Amino acid sequence: MNFACRRASIAVWTAVLLGIVSLAGRSALAQEKFSQLVGPVTVKPVQKSEVLQVPFITWGGDVATFHGNGGLTTKPDTIFAAHGLKLNLSNGDDFIGQVKDYLSGKTPFLRGTFRMLGQASEVLGKDPKTKPVVVMQLSWSAGDHIVGRADIKSLNDLKGKRIACQQGGPHVGLLYDSLDSAQLSKQDVTIVWTKDLTGPDGAAELFRKDASVDACCVITPDMLGLTGGFDSTGSGAEGTVKGARIVNSTQTMNRSIADVYAVRKDWFDANTDTVRKFVAGYLKATEEVVALRKEFESTDKLSSSYRNLLTQSQQIFGQEVIPSIENDGHGLLLDCSFVGLPGQIAFFNDAGNLNGFDAKLTKSLDLAMTWGYADRRF
Helix, strand or coil: CCCCECCCCHHHHHHHHHCCCCCCCCCHHHCCCHHHHHCCCCCCCCCCCCCEEEEECCCCHHHHHHHHHCCCECCCCCHHHHCCCCEEEEECCCHHHHHHHHHCCCCCEEEEEHHHHHHCHHHHHCCCCCCEEEEEEEEEECCEEEEECCCCCCHHHHCCCEEEEECCCCHHHHHHHHHHHCCCCHHHCEEEEECCCCCCCCHHHHHHHCCCCCEEEEEHHHHHHHHCCCCCCCCCCCCCCCCCEEEEECCCCCCCCEEEEEEEHHHHHHCHHHHHHHHHHHHHHHHHHHHHHHHHHHHCCCCHHHHHHHHHHHHHHCCCCCCCHHHHHHHHHHCEEECHHHHHHHHHHCCCCCCCHHHHHHHHHHHHHHCCCCCCCC
16 A cells, blocks of 8 residues: 555645654664654644644755744745744654654644655555645755765675665665665664754764764765865864865765655645645745755855845754855755656656655665565555
């Protein structure tokens, strides 16, 4: 059974135009099912409120959500306000926590990568009410990386290595694709699961502190901190790790990570018009963010609007993620390939798209089954 429902039809997009405990040390042989990671949760109806609880994750694609909303709460005269929406945005980097809130009715939304939904597919899909409807693709990633030590020259060299990766996070899919491209399986490596995507309990910090960890899956700010640059090798100075270099990246494997929003099936059926407004608002916000980014690229002058947006993103994500708004804030957006309306049509409706909905669904369920997140394909 499919765990996610295809967005209804191209007519919908035409309408849019119009209108945990620490997990470090757990190995590949100790994979828990996603149901065990989540624990017992009673499925409840979505709480009725005029304010929608909407998660975001640490990614450039979510900057457009901030822009459309005017911040964490919807401000007057913003794009989402113009659509009659009131949103309260909250950090969803803890995807396991997101799933708990989703099942218990605190929010009808899930924000993650397609493969994150796949990991949770059995938990999400076994109840028809909570089956996710994937309503929008935000972007493709060009800002996620696998960083290895000096002796790892290629993906083939990952065999037998210990790799740090956030449990349930966006890099599980990249690691799956990377091993697959080298004809390696999960059993050929030891995955050291970390609690967080970044920060003190993230993969980069574990790689920095524990020399037995051979590689780590990280976002761009952490990659830069470890290696010193995309084409650089860490010297050991200024916080870098001596010999650390990029082994693989979504700058080259640029169709590995598809960022999406999904909503509960029961809520979607009862609130389709609200979903249309949300998608329309996000797509409009994307257009404006891309225009601001392009203007800065072409003029090298930071407009007040773009400065305000990058400053707002820095305040939300934190200075660990965005130390400098001009370099790191802008860089976070450069790592993000917004797909816009044409991308929605290609992703959901192009039957021949090898990186479209059907292909990603199959690969996501393959990951869930072969890596032990699920016992059945939902």
